[in-house]
Amino acid sequence: MAKTNYSYEKRQQEIKKQKKRQEKLKKKQEKKERKDFDPQLEVDNNDPEVEKDESADN
Numbered sequence: 001m002a003k004t005n006y007s008y009e010k011r012q013q014e015i016k017k018q019k020k021r022q023e024k025l026k027k028k029q030e031k032k033e034r035k036d037f038d039p040q041l042e043v044d045n046n047d048p049e050v051e052k053d054e055s056a057d058n
Helices: 007-035 039-046 048-057
Strands: none
Touching: none
16 A cells, blocks of 8 residues: 655645635735725725615616
8 A cells, every 4th residue: 555645745735725825815906906996996885875875866
């Protein structure tokens, strides 16, 4: 029976964690860039008062 290569398995787990961390940072960066580009975008999506005011005008 072959021996398990624990160092290989551990390295694969580390690579997977690092990849996930990089993707998470990339998403944060993109979200920040969108917020900097259009600050109204965040307000419109999170503010229920904006929706009420717009529906009253129609």
